[in-house]
Amino acid sequence: MVDNLILGFGAALHWSHLLFILLGTVIGLWVGVLPGLGAPVAMAILIPFTFSMDPLSALLLLASVSVAGAYGGSVTSILLNMPGEASAAATAYDGYPMSQQGKAKVAMGLSASASMVAAIIGVLILMFAAEPVAHAALAFGPAESFALAILGLTIVAVASLGSTLKGLAMGCLGLSISFIGLDAILGTTRYAFGSLYLQDGIGFVPVMVGLFAITEIIILITQGGTIAKGGRLEGSLWQGFRDTFRYPVSLLGSTAVGAFIGLIPGVGATAANFLAYSAAQKTSRHPERFGKGAPEGVIAPEASNNSCIPTSLIPALTLGIPGGATAAILLVAVTIHGLRPGQMLFTSNPELIWGFFAGLLVGAVIAAFLYLAMIPWFALVTVVKVELLAPLLLIVSLAGAYANERNIVDVFVAIFFGIFGYFARRHGYPLISLVIGLILGKLAEGAFHQSLMISGHDYAIFVMKPIAAATFAVCLVLVLWPGVKKRIGKGGAEAT
Amino acid sequence: MIVEALRRYWREEFVLAGCLAVLFAAVAILAQGFPRDARLFPTVVGTAGALLSVTAFAIAFRARRRGGPPPDATAEEAAETPRRLGLAVLSPPLFGLVLWIFGFYVASFLAALVMPPLMGYPQRRVLLPFAVVTVVATALLFPVALDVSLPHGLIGDWLIDRFYAEG
Numbered sequence: 179m180v181d182n183l184i185l186g187f188g189a190a191l192h193w194s195h196l197l198f199i200l201l202g203t204v205i206g207l208w209v210g211v212l213p214g215l216g217a218p219v220a221m222a223i224l225i226p227f228t229f230s231m232d233p234l235s236a237l238l239l240l241a242s243v244s245v246a247g248a249y250g251g252s253v254t255s256i257l258l259n260m261p262g263e264a265s266a267a268a269t270a271y272d273g274y275p276m277s278q279q280g281k282a283k284v285a286m287g288l289s290a291s292a293s294m295v296a297a298i299i300g301v302l303i304l305m306f307a308a309e310p311v312a313h314a315a316l317a318f319g320p321a322e323s324f325a326l327a328i329l330g331l332t333i334v335a336v337a338s339l340g341s342t343l344k345g346l347a348m349g350c351l352g353l354s355i356s357f358i359g360l361d362a363i364l365g366t367t368r369y370a371f372g373s374l375y376l377q378d379g380i381g382f383v384p385v386m387v388g389l390f391a392i393t394e395i396i397i398l399i400t401q402g403g404t405i406a407k408g409g410r411l412e413g414s415l416w417q418g419f420r421d422t423f424r425y426p427v428s429l430l431g432s433t434a435v436g437a438f439i440g441l442i443p444g445v446g447a448t449a450a451n452f453l454a455y456s457a458a459q460k461t462s463r464h465p466e467r468f469g470k471g472a473p474e475g476v477i478a479p480e481a482s483n484n485s486c487i488p489t490s491l492i493p494a495l496t497l498g499i500p501g502g503a504t505a506a507i508l509l510v511a512v513t514i515h516g517l518r519p520g521q522m523l524f525t526s527n528p529e530l531i532w533g534f535f536a537g538l539l540v541g542a543v544i545a546a547f548l549y550l551a552m553i554p555w556f557a558l559v560t561v562v563k564v565e566l567l568a569p570l571l572l573i574v575s576l577a578g579a580y581a582n583e584r585n586i587v588d589v590f591v592a593i594f595f596g597i598f599g600y601f602a603r604r605h606g607y608p609l610i611s612l613v614i615g616l617i618l619g620k621l622a623e624g625a626f627h628q629s630l631m632i633s634g635h636d637y638a639i640f641v642m643k644p645i646a647a648a649t650f651a652v653c654l655v656l657v658l659w660p661g662v663k664k665r666i667g668k669g670g671a672e673a674t
Numbered sequence: 675m676i677v678e679a680l681r682r683y684w685r686e687e688f689v690l691a692g693c694l695a696v697l698f699a700a701v702a703i704l705a706q707g708f709p710r711d712a713r714l715f716p717t718v719v720g721t722a723g724a725l726l727s728v729t730a731f732a733i734a735f736r737a738r739r740r741g742g743p744p745p746d747a748t749a750e751e752a753a754e755t756p757r758r759l760g761l762a763v764l765s766p767p768l769f770g771l772v773l774w775i776f777g778f779y780v781a782s783f784l785a786a787l788v789m790p791p792l793m794g795y796p797q798r799r800v801l802l803p804f805a806v807v808t809v810v811a812t813a814l815l816f817p818v819a820l821d822v823s824l825p826h827g828l829i830g831d832w833l834i835d836r837f838y839a840e841g
Binding site for chain 1: 683686687690694697698701704705708709711712715716719720722723726727729730733758759761762763765766767769770773774778781782785786789790793794795804808812815816822823824825
């Protein structure tokens with residue numbers, strides 16, 4: 179193991195590889211900042227350029243984009259309430275209130291340090307536990323995935339900010355939107371009304387750009403002034419950096435949530451981001467501070483999405499099953515360079531695989547320091563007059579919505595969801611629930627039908643599988659706990 | 675909250691809950707035309723959503739009859755004026771319409787030039803350079819750096835077709 183590590187660092191720290199890590203990091207931070215464009219888009223654009231590179235340089239370039247994209251996505255989440263990446267959407271819930279209080283630098287310091295720690299832990303898990311963990315992940319079949327999706331929806335129901343009833347309605351709306359288009363498992367087209375656009379389903383990017391970016395632009399225009407209400411910046415970057423370590427439970431717990439979600443194919447960093455936020459809120463001693471600028475509300479989502487990315491590579495590299503979009507693109511790069519995922523990759527190419535792991539670690543640290551260097555400049559956005567900022571953001575957001583699929587209908591979809599999001603938010607309908615419903619809808623339905631196909635339409639599969647049964651039990655506890663707690667409280671009060 | 679704003683709030687609340695109820699009912703009803711497996715989830719979710727929306731409608735109705743402040747009103751409400759709200763809500767669709775007809779660059783130029791003074795930005799001399807820089811930066815960022823050509827609009831496409839036909 180130590181020999182492999184020395185071998186890996188020797189390869190990763192070669193100047194040419196460091197240059198590609200740096201280049202990938204800059205590109206990742208840059209595309210991460212742009213709403214609608216994320217690391218997968220940049221990686222897809224870069225793939226043709228990697229054909230002529232040596233395999234390690236190619237993998238490091240692409241992986242650095244992916245790692246830095248997660249850092250960059252949080253910049254606009256915190257400063258503008260517009261996630262640059264879908265996987266940084268929940269970061270906005272407490273990051274943006276901190277910016278409004280003039281604490282943008284503190285929030286970004288929290289984000290940078292939580293991201294770095296989580297990314298390093300994620301890479302260490304990838305390094306030391308890839309093979310055994312990959313085999314354990316094989317136990318996660320459709321029934322378990324369905325149970326996990328239901329757990330996510332349950333968390334939405336019990337932990338939604340604002341009215342639970344409205345949270346549930348928005349969750350149902352997200353699920354309903356996920357039904358649109360061709361169902362890959364059942365082969366049925368639903369709610370397309372003969373439209374080719376709807377047949378493909380409503381894209382996640384225009385919905386996110388609409389719900390977060392356009393909604394926020396509308397709010398900015400109605401309110402005027404500057405994002406930082408006092409018109410000036412308070413607190414320092416290092417305060418945020420230090421504060422991260424004052425919340426070790428949130429930091430490590432959310433890192434664990436992200437690392438676990440990364441192992442399960444198809445769930446991804448976006449779900450990890452929301453689930454970690456909800457879990458941190460649920461387990462906090464002061465849940466009432468969430469949504470108003472709680473440091474844990476920035477630490478939890480940032481730690482989870484950054485630990486998710488490296489662990490999503492575990493099933494990709496060991497089993498050939500990508501855990502998410504970025505892992506899928508990396509898998510393409512691996513196969514393009516004549517390599518095959520699996521045990522052989524570890525034994526026949528130790529310099530490549532350990533160089534890649536070491537490069538990921540180096541990339542996580544470089545990304546954190548580049549991000550920290552850029553923060554003072556980024557933070558100035560919060561003191562720019564909204565009159566100039568709003569048109570600029572409208573242009574970039576809608577360009578981002580278009581750029582993903584290069585379809586003008588996406589622009590109108592983003593505008594529609596933006597206006598809807600504005601009125602929904604004004605009336606206390608939590609947008610987070612819609613997003614989770616949309617993310618988990620396809621996963622839940624697909625996994626449900628796959629499970630029934632496997633079991634020959636026997637519903638017992640959901641309770642006979644231990645992991646699925648345990649997950650459903652957790653769902654039940656989450657639903658019943660508030661009632662039980664109330665009853666215990668009432669009993670205690672009567673006793674006294 | 676002043677009386678007119680309160681009235682508008684309740685009107686919006688009822689319209690929102692009503693629209694959601696109709697939408698969910700449509701999801702459930704239209705699902706009946708799908709094969710058995712494909713209709714299961716939409717039927718369950720549509721029915722649940724419709725019930726939740728009707729409940730939200732009923733709760734809002736009771737709260738309004740009782741009087742007092744609306745339970746779920748957010749802080750955004752307080753700062754806005756009808757003029758600013760109109761500008762805020764109409765800006766994105768108007769931008770989309772101009773983009774569709776005239777293309778991204780014309781829409782961006784107009785947005786950067788027209789939106790700030792409509793929002794009350796006083797320094798008009800800054801606007802032309804601001805609009806030009808915005809369009810040039812967008813053109814450099816998307817088509818050049820990211821290799822994403824932005825839409826030229828119906829008129830732009832027509833002009834390009836004519837140019838090639840004549841060329």
